Amino acid sequence: MNPSQKQQTDLFNTMLTIRRFEERLFEEFYAGSITGFVHSYIGEEAIAAGVMAHLKKEDRIVSHHRGHGHCIAKGADMKRMMAEIYGKKTGYCKGKGGSMHIADFSIGMLGADGIVGAGLPIATGAAMAAQLERKGKIAAVFFGDGACQEGEFHEALNLTSLWKLPLLFVCENNGYGVNTSVGESFAAKEITRVPEAFHIAHKTVDGNDVERVYQAAGEAVARLRKGDGPFFLECKTYRWHKHFLSDALPDLRPKKELEAWKKKCPVKAYEKKLLKRGVLTPKKIAAMNARIMDTVEEANKYALASPLPKPEDALQDIYSK
Numbered sequence: 175m176n177p178s179q180k181q182q183t184d185l186f187n188t189m190l191t192i193r194r195f196e197e198r199l200f201e202e203f204y205a206g207s208i209t210g211f212v213h214s215y216i217g218e219e220a221i222a223a224g225v226m227a228h229l230k231k232e233d234r235i236v237s238h239h240r241g242h243g244h245c246i247a248k249g250a251d252m253k254r255m256m257a258e259i260y261g262k263k264t265g266y267c268k269g270k271g272g273s274m275h276i277a278d279f280s281i282g283m284l285g286a287d288g289i290v291g292a293g294l295p296i297a298t299g300a301a302m303a304a305q306l307e308r309k310g311k312i313a314a315v316f317f318g319d320g321a322c323q324e325g326e327f328h329e330a331l332n333l334t335s336l337w338k339l340p341l342l343f344v345c346e347n348n349g350y351g352v353n354t355s356v357g358e359s360f361a362a363k364e365i366t367r368v369p370e371a372f373h374i375a376h377k378t379v380d381g382n383d384v385e386r387v388y389q390a391a392g393e394a395v396a397r398l399r400k401g402d403g404p405f406f407l408e409c410k411t412y413r414w415h416k417h418f419l420s421d422a423l424p425d426l427r428p429k430k431e432l433e434a435w436k437k438k439c440p441v442k443a444y445e446k447k448l449l450k451r452g453v454l455t456p457k458k459i460a461a462m463n464a465r466i467m468d469t470v471e472e473a474n475k476y477a478l479a480s481p482l483p484k485p486e487d488a489l490q491d492i493y494s495k
């Protein structure tokens with residue numbers, strides 16, 4: 175299923191929005207306005223854009239520690255996202271969650287998680303709820319290659335396969351968990367051998383090619399909505415920045431490898447393709463970029479001007495005391 179011209183423009187717009195949002199965030203982070211953890215999604219934008227293009231507002235997703243792209247693509251409010259990352263009271267979790275805990279149930283974004291693999295059982299539950307609700311809803315879970323080494327991964331594969339739950343597994347295989355490569359840490363070598371053992375249909379695509387992701391996700395979502403059980407989509411990609419912005423550990427990945435992947439920038443590559451096809455023009459791209467920059471700037475100003483939560487509110491809105 176090929177995207178229409180409007181869908182092509184939307185895919186590009188989503189990727190560019192994620193890129194500009196994070197670039198602005200980095201400026202503030204390095205200027206010292208933001209503290210704590212920020213894991214960058216730059217380089218992996220095509221996955222969130224290509225998958226989310228097939229999800230409805232009521233479909234539920236679960237993200238992971240590198241989750242800004244998923245939030246934006248699912249339609250989260252950028253002001254509340256930015257405020258949360260700044261730790262401000264106007265943020266999605268009133269400033270108590272930060273970058274790794276942005277959730278918006280009203281758009282089906284069930285949240286992100288700092289615990290590697292912890293989103294998988296939550297998403298399994300969301301898929302079970304969708305099955306019980308019988309309204310054709312599905313769930314999707316985003317996780318890294320590193321999460322495939324966790325017990326929850328195998329539990330989620332087992333239960334979703336046994337009970338034919340409508341869960342789309344989206345493995346964002348960027349080749350590394352922090353500085354450890356998949357080859358050094360994963361005995362099965364090819365991740366898809368594992369869902370295969372659980373009789374789960376799967377596909378591996380170039381995660382930097384948004385149309386490849388879009389097509390594969392489209393086929394997967396159609397199967398899920400028909401009730402054919404879970405689907406495993408592996409997207410091969412690469413993160414451009416070190417594990418998290420303030421990480422004291424140096425980036426030990428080979429420089430040449432990073433440079434080669436940067437040449438495969440998902441945003442630039444698609445821009446080139448859409449210009450060649452005549453779907454976009456330099457003028458239209460400039461206008462889109464200006465619109466996105468304005469929205470990002472507005473979100474940043476909102477976050478900067480927002481108050482911090484009060485110390486006496488520390489025990490409010492939490493699940494246990």
Ligand SMILES: Cc1ncc(C[n+]2csc(CCOP(=O)(O)OP(=O)(O)O)c2C)c(N)n1
Nearest residue numbers: 240288289290318319320321348350351352
């Ligand atoms: C259960 C658990 N183990 C270890 C960590 C520390 N940790 C945080 S992110 C990460 C790497 C995760 O790699 P991957 O799942 O491939 O995601 P990526 O960062 O590459 O996007 C590790 C080991 C953690 N947060 N939770």
Ligand SMILES: [Mg+2]
Nearest residue numbers: 318319350351
């Ligand atoms: Mg990884």
